[in-house]
Amino acid sequence: MNYYREFAKGIWEKNPILILGIGMCPTLAVSTSVSNALWMTLAATFVLIFSNIIVSLVKSVVPSHIRIPIFIAIIATFVIIVELTLKAFQPDIYKSLGIFIPLIVVNCIILGRAEEFASKNTVLPSILDGLGMGVGFGLTLTVLAFFREILGSNRLFGYTLIPGMEPATIMTLAPGAFFTLAMMLWGMNAMKSRKGR
Amino acid sequence: MELKALFVILISTIFINNYVLSQILGLCPFLGVSRKLDSALGMGLAVVFVMVMASFFTFLIYKFILIPYDIAYLRTIAFILVIAGLVQFVEMVIENVSPVLYHSLGIFLPLITTNCAVLGVAVLNTEAGFLDGNLGLLKAVVQGLGAGLGFTLALLLMAGIRERLEIADIPENLKGLPITFIVAGLMAMAFLGFSGMKV
Numbered sequence: 001m002n003y004y005r006e007f008a009k010g011i012w013e014k015n016p017i018l019i020l021g022i023g024m025c026p027t028l029a030v031s032t033s034v035s036n037a038l039w040m041t042l043a044a045t046f047v048l049i050f051s052n053i054i055v056s057l058v059k060s061v062v063p064s065h066i067r068i069p070i071f072i073a074i075i076a077t078f079v080i081i082v083e084l085t086l087k088a089f090q091p092d093i094y095k096s097l098g099i100f101i102p103l104i105v106v107n108c109i110i111l112g113r114a115e116e117f118a119s120k121n122t123v124l125p126s127i128l129d130g131l132g133m134g135v136g137f138g139l140t141l142t143v144l145a146f147f148r149e150i151l152g153s154n155r156l157f158g159y160t161l162i163p164g165m166e167p168a169t170i171m172t173l174a175p176g177a178f179f180t181l182a183m184m185l186w187g188m189n190a191m192k193s194r195k196g197r
Numbered sequence: 198m199e200l201k202a203l204f205v206i207l208i209s210t211i212f213i214n215n216y217v218l219s220q221i222l223g224l225c226p227f228l229g230v231s232r233k234l235d236s237a238l239g240m241g242l243a244v245v246f247v248m249v250m251a252s253f254f255t256f257l258i259y260k261f262i263l264i265p266y267d268i269a270y271l272r273t274i275a276f277i278l279v280i281a282g283l284v285q286f287v288e289m290v291i292e293n294v295s296p297v298l299y300h301s302l303g304i305f306l307p308l309i310t311t312n313c314a315v316l317g318v319a320v321l322n323t324e325a326g327f328l329d330g331n332l333g334l335l336k337a338v339v340q341g342l343g344a345g346l347g348f349t350l351a352l353l354l355m356a357g358i359r360e361r362l363e364i365a366d367i368p369e370n371l372k373g374l375p376i377t378f379i380v381a382g383l384m385a386m387a388f389l390g391f392s393g394m395k396v
Contacts, residue, residue, distance in 0.1 A: 024224040025313045076274035102273045106311040178382030182375045189370040
């Protein structure tokens with residue numbers, strides 16, 4: 001098995017957001033600033049890797065008709081770990097990510113990878129798969145957050161960019177999220193069709 | 198006065214804080230099941246039912262089990278298990294009552310479990326200050342109802358637009374998800390107008 005491929009497929013070829021089109025809610029909702037996006041990536045990747053590990057270890061013991069509730073319980077356990085850790089050490093981040101921390105449980109990427117990959121593969125490929133998907137998710141999220149933070153609040157990492165300029169607040173609200181992702185998907189389709197020609 | 202408070206919760210969850218278009222929750226079914234009007238309606242009603250029931254049960258569990266025993270940190274896992282059970286129940290009912298609808302909803306029916314709007318409304322109910330008052334349970338259920346109706350409204354609007362987009366002449370690279378997101382963005386802008394509403 002090609003370990004590098006298991007890692008790299010999540011970044012482009014099977015990018016969870018841009019290609020598979022899953023995990024949209026946290027992507028759009030927390031991409032209001034780059035720091036939120038990075039913390040969300042860290043939290044989701046942690047859950048993704050560890051749930052993949054546990055699922056790949058218990059896959060032969062779990063009866064197939066009740067596997068989904070069991071996977072969800074495993075994922076929820078790691079989400080609670082993340083939730084309590086962030087609450088204790090990063091209370092500001094915990095507050096600004098808000099309900100999107102508990103909502104990592106229902107992030108389709110994590111359950112999707114548990115079901116599609118970790119329940120069919122051994123531990124090491126599952127770790128790499130989780131890591132790759134986490135990085136792919138994080139890259140998309142960060143690019144999205146980069147544009148939305150610059151345009152929507154005239155800031156980057158908390159520093160004001162152009163003093164005195166009035167930012168377009170709509171970019172930090174829901175419409176801005178939808179438009180920015182639409183532009184990214186459009187650009188990606190354009191690249192794909194140019195390559196195909 | 199309490200009646201007015203309930204009405205305010207209902208209106209603000211449907212229009213002002215619409216779960217899909219303003220809080221960005223529940224996008225997977227919003228994008229996945231909005232191709233046809235009738236399956237959108239079926240999906241919407243199933244979500245309304247699950248949200249109302251989930252609000253009811255999760256609120257009771259949180260207030261009378263998790264808080265008294267000081268295990269509120271188990272909220273996420275307790276809520277998701279309740280929701281998974283409810284969805285299983287709805288799935289069985291729809292399969293028996295309307296097999297046609299069951300097949301047109303397909304994979305998205307079991308996925309109501311992972312619809313973040315459902316877990317979202319359960320979590321928000323515990324954070325909205327409903328726990329102290331007398332009518333907390335009623336308020337939570339009304340918020341669940343409003344969230345479900347708001348989701349259905351957004352889904353129906355989107356399905357109506359997408360049925361027309363099928364025959365529209367769209368640039369090749371915009372077809373599919375990109376144009377859907379642009380439409381969603383325009384709808385979200387329209388819904389921003391409701392935030393000026395005084396209730």
